Amino acid sequence: MSENKDSKVKNNAARPPSFWRRFGMQFGIWSVGIFMWLIFVVTASEAFTSKDIYLAFASSTPLFALMAIPLTLIVITGEIDLSFPAVMALATATFAKIYSGTGNIWVGFIAALVVGTLCGYFNGWLVTWFGIPSLVITIGTSFLFRGIELAWMNGSGVGLTDDKLLGVANLLVGRSFFGIANQFWWTILATLVLWFILNRTQFGAHVFLTGDNKTSAQLMGVNVNRVKRRTFAIMGFFAAFAGLVASFEVSYFWPTLGEGLLMNSIAAVFLGGTSVFGGVGTVTGTFVGSFIIGAINAGIVASGINAFFTQVFFGLVIILSVIMQAVISKRIKR
Amino acid sequence: MNSKTPVIQLKNVSKTFGEVRSLSEVNIEIYPGEIVGLLGDNGAGKSTLVKTIMGFHRPDEGGEIWFKGEKITDWNVAKARELGIETIYQERALCEQQPIWRNMFMGREIKNKFGRLDVKRMKSEATRLMSEHMGFTSTAVHPDNAVLTMSGGEKQGVAITRALYFDAELVILDEPTVGLSLSETKKTLDFIQNIKKSGRSAIFIDHNIFHIYPAVDRMIVLDRGKVAGNYKKSDITMDELIESMYRVARTGSIKE
Numbered sequence: 001m002s003e004n005k006d007s008k009v010k011n012n013a014a015r016p017p018s019f020w021r022r023f024g025m026q027f028g029i030w031s032v033g034i035f036m037w038l039i040f041v042v043t044a045s046e047a048f049t050s051k052d053i054y055l056a057f058a059s060s061t062p063l064f065a066l067m068a069i070p071l072t073l074i075v076i077t078g079e080i081d082l083s084f085p086a087v088m089a090l091a092t093a094t095f096a097k098i099y100s101g102t103g104n105i106w107v108g109f110i111a112a113l114v115v116g117t118l119c120g121y122f123n124g125w126l127v128t129w130f131g132i133p134s135l136v137i138t139i140g141t142s143f144l145f146r147g148i149e150l151a152w153m154n155g156s157g158v159g160l161t162d163d164k165l166l167g168v169a170n171l172l173v174g175r176s177f178f179g180i181a182n183q184f185w186w187t188i189l190a191t192l193v194l195w196f197i198l199n200r201t202q203f204g205a206h207v208f209l210t211g212d213n214k215t216s217a218q219l220m221g222v223n224v225n226r227v228k229r230r231t232f233a234i235m236g237f238f239a240a241f242a243g244l245v246a247s248f249e250v251s252y253f254w255p256t257l258g259e260g261l262l263m264n265s266i267a268a269v270f271l272g273g274t275s276v277f278g279g280v281g282t283v284t285g286t287f288v289g290s291f292i293i294g295a296i297n298a299g300i301v302a303s304g305i306n307a308f309f310t311q312v313f314f315g316l317v318i319i320l321s322v323i324m325q326a327v328i329s330k331r332i333k334r
Numbered sequence: 335m336n337s338k339t340p341v342i343q344l345k346n347v348s349k350t351f352g353e354v355r356s357l358s359e360v361n362i363e364i365y366p367g368e369i370v371g372l373l374g375d376n377g378a379g380k381s382t383l384v385k386t387i388m389g390f391h392r393p394d395e396g397g398e399i400w401f402k403g404e405k406i407t408d409w410n411v412a413k414a415r416e417l418g419i420e421t422i423y424q425e426r427a428l429c430e431q432q433p434i435w436r437n438m439f440m441g442r443e444i445k446n447k448f449g450r451l452d453v454k455r456m457k458s459e460a461t462r463l464m465s466e467h468m469g470f471t472s473t474a475v476h477p478d479n480a481v482l483t484m485s486g487g488e489k490q491g492v493a494i495t496r497a498l499y500f501d502a503e504l505v506i507l508d509e510p511t512v513g514l515s516l517s518e519t520k521k522t523l524d525f526i527q528n529i530k531k532s533g534r535s536a537i538f539i540d541h542n543i544f545h546i547y548p549a550v551d552r553m554i555v556l557d558r559g560k561v562a563g564n565y566k567k568s569d570i571t572m573d574e575l576i577e578s579m580y581r582v583a584r585t586g587s588i589k590e
Contacts, residue, residue: 200451202443209440212429219390219427220441221411279431 024328025273029285032271032321033292040299047302051178059173059181059249061294064261065287066183066242068268069190072286073198073231075269077224078211078278079134081235083123084265085258086145088243091116091236093149095244096158096253105168113240119145120236124229150255158253169248183245187287190238194283197234207231211278267314268293271321292317339403340365341504341535342387342419347397348559349382356382357393358559364504364535369526371546372539374556375583380539381424383556384508387537388421389414402503415442418503422493422510424539430482435460437481438496463495487518494525505529506537511545523549543579547572557582 041048067084074081091112098108123141127134160169174182198204209217210224217224239258246261247253272289274281296317300310340363349357356379364370374380385391386399389409393399399406401417421427428437435453438460444452460477481489490510497505507526511519526549529536540546546553547567553575555563562582565575 200453201449202445202451205436205439205443205451206441208432208436209429212431215425216427216429217440219385219388219411219421219423219425221415222441223412279429 025280025325026282026285028324028328029271029273029288029292029321032317032324033288033295036292036295036299036317040295040303044299044302044304048299053298053302055179055181056298057291057294058184060298061290062181062183062187063242063246063249064264064293065187065268065290066190066245067235067239067261068265068272068286068290069187069194069283070231070235070238071265071269072272072274072281072283073194073207074134074228074235075274075276076198076207076211076278076281077228077231078214079127079228079231080266081120081123081134081138081232082262083119083138083142083145084235084239085262086142086149087116087119087236087239088246088258088261089255090119090145090149091240092243092247092253092257093153093255096160097152099165100158103164105164109168109244112244113237116236116238116240116243117233118236120239121229121233123236124232127232128225128228153255155255157255160248160251160253165248169251172245173249181249183249186241186245187290191283191287194234198283203227203230208279211280213279264290264293267318271318273321273325275325276322338365340400341402343400344387344393345398345400347383347386347399348394349379349386349391349397350394356559357386360556360559360561362554362561364537366503366535367530367533368552369530369536369538369550371550371553372537372556373543373546373553373579374562377558378556379559380556381508382559384421384423384506384537384539387414387506388419412441415500415502418501419506420497420500420502420504421506422490422497422508424508424512426489426493428481428489428492431480433478433480434464434484434492435477437492438463438477438499440496442500459499463499464491486513487515490514490518490522494522498525502534504535504537506539508539509541510538511540511542519545543572543576547575555579555582 037048047053067088071081071084094115095108095112098111099105102108119141123134123138126132126137126141130137170182172182172186176182176185196204198207206217206222206224206227209220209222210227214224243257246257268290269281269286270276270289271292272282272285272287274285293314296313297310300313301307343363344360347357347360347362348355360379360383362383372380372383382391386393389411392409399409401419406413427440429440435456439456444456444459446452457477464477481492484492490513494510507522510522514522523545526536526538530551538546538550551567553563553565553567553570554561555565555578563578570578
């Protein structure tokens with residue numbers, strides 16, 4: 001089979017794209033990650049050679065990685081979502097309210113996912129129906145969703161320590177296999193599922209086409225608005241799930257849930273090689289990007305550097321990777 | 335279906351964008367096995383007409399599109415392509431950062447019965463088509479290559495091969511020779527003859543009468559959104575056609 005393919009290639013004198021063209025971006029992301037890790041292993045060898053710090057990554061990074069991964073799809077279509085932290089909170093509030101009202105965990109759980117998905121779909125509808133840039137409209141919906149949640153909860157949190165909740169808490173954030181947090185496995189699962197959706201379904205193919213050249217895609221019969229609405233709905237679904245995970249991780253639903261995760265998620269997407277102009281991106285890149293962001297946070301502290309330097313480091317890594325992306329993609333265009 | 339049933343028929347199709355009327359009461363029919371040239375100056379409404387036939391634009395109230403004798407309601411691009419109309423657009427309609435195989439199957443991806451994309455098959459089909467039909471031997475035509483690395487003619491090749499792959503009943507070529515080299519232009523004109531040989535129909539739009547006249551059976555002249563003339567090739571010589579085109583451009587009327 002492979003021999004046949006080779007001879008065919010030779011007959012056409014067609015060469016596959018070079019290694020750099022195909023994997024340059026991925027290679028770059030992994031290099032940044034490994035380079036960072038080596039720095040930390042040298043500067044904070046005690047912390048970075050014990051397994052505790054990796055267990056800590058596995059429990060804290062998924063809180064934003066679970067949203068960075070679906071956000072990748074939205075960015076590939078050339079849009080952005082800034083409202084997902086608020087969707088996290090509103091969906092988890094739905095769970096808390098329904099659970100305290102009915103005592104039924106799974107009704108609350110499913111209602112939370114439905115509310116998240118609907119919030120996302122609402123974003124997508126506003127973006128596509130009115131043609132408003134998502135950067136602007138999701139700032140608006142962010143305040144709207146957060147406002148509804150705060151008013152509904154009257155600004156107060158809810159403890160999630162009920163014995164009846166132990167089962168679902170264990171499922172979401174329990175520890176398994178040498179103490180690795182379950183949310184790490186959920187993140188792996190999310191990466192696999194969204195990889196499949198992006199690379200092996202027609203919807204995924206249309207995500208790339210929509211972000212690359214909207215008019216061309218429309219001329220060839222791609223319903224670009226439907227594609228965008230669906231990416232926003234997927235985002236909402238995962239935001240709701242991440243909200244439940246983050247709340248069960250601390251056994252408490254804070255009404256401010258999600259604040260502080262926005263920039264981490266967005267940074268992970270761009271660090272992961274997804275183009276800010278749309279049309280190009282990978283969920284595996286975002287996965288690695290998330291863990292690089294997580295490692296910076298922990299590594300700075302473990303290296304004994306003043307924690308105020310975290311953001312300096314953060315900024316440098318992001319700027320360097322985006323420059324690297326620009327250089328690589330320019331070389332691709334020969 | 336007999337040969338008297340048009341593949342596509344437009345009845346009283348108008349298209350208004352805000353204050354601008356791009357098409358007004360256009361009546362056109364294309365028969366099976368017929369190559370029709372569509373001529374007209376810039377702004378005559380050729381591209382709008384094509385995009386209306388494809389379902390990209392919706393005709394104004396009262397306009398009707400008939401496909402093989404059936405009135406089509408709720409027309410859209412996906413439906414038009416499914417029924418067998420493919421267009422090679424002037425602007426090529428490619429997504430340039432994507433590899434060739436994605437462009438080749440844009441909007442009509444090959445799936446297995448579970449709805450999973452058959453990427454392997456799309457790549458091998460893309461390779462086969464590029465070498466068999468377009469005779470590409472350049473190093474740039476591996477199916478994994480991004481379209482932006484290709485030359486203008488190769489990009490056009492992707493657009494043409496794409497239209498060919500789906501065995502369309504009607505192929506619309508909107509200024510396909512713009513920016514092409516001589517040999518690439520010849521290849522494109524040969525492609526149009528192949529459409530006719532296989533009993534299918536085509537609408538060929540070009541600025542260049544010298545490309546259109548030898549290739550077509552019939553010519554429709556469009557002027558300011560109206561059909562200004564409709565000639566069988568046997569009824570008019572190239573010189574007469576050029577003469578009447580000038581007259582249309584000057585006076586807006588085909589008659590003396």
